[in-house]
Amino acid sequence: MGKPRIAVLLSKEMRRNCISEEDFQRLSNFAEVVYESEDAITEEIAIKWMENVDGCLTGWGTPVFSDTFLKVAPKLKVIAHSAGSVKLMLGKIIEQIKERNIVVTNAAVSLGKAVAEFTLGMMLMTMKRAWWFRDLTREGKWREETERKKVIEPYGITVGIIGASNVGRHLIKLLKQFDVKIMAYDPYLSEEEASALGVSKVSLENLMSCSDIVSLHAPATEETKHMINKTNLRLMKDGAIFINTARGSIVNEQDLIKELETGRITACLDVTDPEPPDINSPLRKLPNVVLTPHIAGAIANNRLRNGRYAVDELERFFRGEKILYEVNLSHWEHLG
Numbered sequence: 628m629g630k631p632r633i634a635v636l637l638s639k640e641m642r643r644n645c646i647s648e649e650d651f652q653r654l655s656n657f658a659e660v661v662y663e664s665e666d667a668i669t670e671e672i673a674i675k676w677m678e679n680v681d682g683c684l685t686g687w688g689t690p691v692f693s694d695t696f697l698k699v700a701p702k703l704k705v706i707a708h709s710a711g712s713v714k715l716m717l718g719k720i721i722e723q724i725k726e727r728n729i730v731v732t733n734a735a736v737s738l739g740k741a742v743a744e745f746t747l748g749m750m751l752m753t754m755k756r757a758w759w760f761r762d763l764t765r766e767g768k769w770r771e772e773t774e775r776k777k778v779i780e781p782y783g784i785t786v787g788i789i790g791a792s793n794v795g796r797h798l799i800k801l802l803k804q805f806d807v808k809i810m811a812y813d814p815y816l817s818e819e820e821a822s823a824l825g826v827s828k829v830s831l832e833n834l835m836s837c838s839d840i841v842s843l844h845a846p847a848t849e850e851t852k853h854m855i856n857k858t859n860l861r862l863m864k865d866g867a868i869f870i871n872t873a874r875g876s877i878v879n880e881q882d883l884i885k886e887l888e889t890g891r892i893t894a895c896l897d898v899t900d901p902e903p904p905d906i907n908s909p910l911r912k913l914p915n916v917v918l919t920p921h922i923a924g925a926i927a928n929n930r931l932r933n934g935r936y937a938v939d940e941l942e943r944f945f946r947g948e949k950i951l952y953e954v955n956l957s958h959w960e961h962l963g
Contacts, residue, residue, distance in 0.1 A: 631681040631945045632702075635662040636673050636689045637709070645686055645709050646934035654938050657945060658682075674699055682944070684937050686710045692720050697727070705944045708733040709937040711924070712963050713954060721959060731954040732940040734933035738924050739793030741932075745923040746794070746842055746872045747801050749895045750786075753868055754779040754840070758917055777866065779839055781805040787838030788826070789855075790845030790873065791816040792963075798842065799824055810834045813845070815961070836862040840870065846963025847874035857882035860892075868893045872923040874963070875900030884909050887916060897923045 633654065635642065642651070642662070654660055661676045670690040677683060677700045686709035697703065697720060706729060708716070713733055717724060724731065752758065756778050763771050784807050788795045791813040802809055803825065811826040812834045821828035831854075835841060841863065845851045855871075856879040863869065863886075871878060875898040887894055888909065895917040896910060902921060904910050910918055925933055936952065943950050954962070 630657065630659045632679060633658040633660055633941060634673075634676040634680045634683040635660060636668055636676065636683055636685045637662075638667050638688050639664040640666070641686055641688050645930045646684075646938065647931050650931075650935050650938045654684075654941065657942055677703075681705075682707065682941055684709060684941065685713075685716060686933070686937075689716055691715060692717055694720060694723070696720070697723055703727070703729055705730045705732070705941065707937040707940045707944075708954075709930075709933045711735045711738045714959075714962055721956065725956055730944065730950065731956060732937070732944075732950055732952045733954055734936045734952070735793045735954075736797075736952055737929075737932045737936045739797050741925045741929045742794045742844075742872050742923040743797035743801055745897070746798055746844075746870060749872075749897075749917065749919075750840055750842065750868070750870060751781065753870075753893060753895050753917060754781060759914075779866070779868070781807055783807070784839040785810060785837055786840045786842065787812070787829075787834035789813070789831070789834065789841065789843045791820070791824070792844045792846065792873075794872070795842075795844035796824065798844065799826060810838060831859060832862060835859040836864070838867065839864065840868045842870040843873045843877060845873055845877055846961070847876050848961060848963065850961070851877045853877070853879040855879065855883070857885065860886045863892050865891050866893075867891075868895065870895045872897045874898050875902060880910075884913075887913050890915060893917075895919075897921055 665672060673690050674695050677696050680700050681702050682705040684707050711733060713731055756774055759774055786802055786807050787810045788799060789812050791811055799809055809826040810829045811821060812829055812831045816828055818828055854877050860882055869892055880900050893915045897919045898921055910916050940950050940952060
């Protein structure tokens with residue numbers, strides 16, 4: 628049996644950013660790679676490369692798949708996505724993919740690690756009030772007691788995780804290094820899974836009212852739109868911290884702004900709705916907001932891990948081994 632034919636549907640820049648030379652060579656060792664250095668991958672180019680392939684590697688910048696992609700690739704068995712969500716890329720042909728039993732994998736676990744690491748860093752820096760002490764020391768001040776009284780230490784507190792996603796689960800793993808209680812809200816998380824993760828499964832209202840830190844990691848779906856709103860935001864403790872490194876649409880932003888304007892809570896927001904926020908948005912000016920420009924995920928060398936995960940999955944698949952990161956297409960409507 629000859630080598631499988633695999634199309635790499637990435638631009639020159641994205642291939643360089645997401646697939647190391649070592650991993651590209653490894654892919655070339657076990658497969659016939661269809662790839663040319665292009666500044667951008669148009670639909671026309673992608674369709675040409677997809678002719679008679681057994682698999683393909685996709686990522687940021689890959690065109691949205693149409694019927695033609697599948698028609699020219701009657702032997703297509705697997706799509707390995709070197710990024711997170713595949714909903715936009717595959718949404719138009721998802722039923723055909725299901726009918727043909729084409730396996731889809733993604734690098735959501737890899738991305739989840741990057742986001743969880745960023746979230747933990749943001750959590751610790753904000754608890755310690757590092758951002759505010761930085762500004763105070765620049766002003767020539769030092770032991771400001773008013774600010775010191777706002778500090779929260781990662782000991783004996785409760786951290787609430789909304790969404791037992793790849794990000795949420797990795798953050799839970801990281802938090803196990805601290806002496807904290809962890810709560811989780813996720814309607815699709817079973818009691819058995821919660822027990823295995825070492826967290827208490829609670830209602831959203833319980834989590835919002837009992838947590839010193841609330842960290843949001845749910846997918847952006849119709850079900851979760853504005854899930855965080857004035858009803859549950861007002862339940863948060865005075866002095867609590869709200870972190871969103873998921874998606875802006877999950878939060879009713881106007882409700883959050885109104886709660887922040889009271890000064891009761893602090894927010895760390897890597898995502899907003901819309902993105903970027905209006906230049907005059909209170910989120911850019913409120914003193915109790917730490918705002919970053921959607922940088923939690925892999926934006927630099929961490930992308931190479933995404934590519935490695937994709938190449939690993941293709942190698943496992945064509946060796947007849949169990950793949951690790953298959954996208955559950957039967958839960959399509961619940962995917963982010």
